[in-house]
Amino acid sequence: MYLPNGADEGGRSKGLGSLRPGADLDARGTPISSDLLEKLLDSVRVDGESAFGTANFRLAHFERADFDGVRFEGAWFTVTGRRSTGYGVPFPVWS
Numbered sequence: 001m002y003l004p005n006g007a008d009e010g011g012r013s014k015g016l017g018s019l020r021p022g023a024d025l026d027a028r029g030t031p032i033s034s035d036l037l038e039k040l041l042d043s044v045r046v047d048g049e050s051a052f053g054t055a056n057f058r059l060a061h062f063e064r065a066d067f068d069g070v071r072f073e074g075a076w077f078t079v080t081g082r083r084s085t086g087y088g089v090p091f092p093v094w095s
Contacts, residue, residue: 001023001024001025003025003027003030003040016039016040016043017043019043020043020044021046021050021051022053024052024053025053025055027056028056028060029060030060031063032065034064034065037062041070051071052070053073055074057076
């Protein structure tokens with residue numbers, strides 16, 4: 001699923017409704033609030049575990065994020081900010 005930057009709430013709700021456990025997600029450059037992240041994780045939750053296929057979070061802006069217990073087949077993030085180990089460095093995360 002593509003989660004476009006700047007999509008209105010209706011567009012995001014429609015997209016979230018199409019997500020299933022194991023789904024791929026492209027959220028490049030998207031601002032992701034804590035509320036939106038919780039909706040994303042709930043959309044792919046099964047038996048208490050959130051599971052994505054491949055997720056692309058390059059240049060996404062998280063208000064606050066905790067991926068503890070979330071399974072990814074593959075994921076891409078861009079690490080920036082005060083608490084990061086690098087600046088603008090994409091890295092793969094494989095489970």
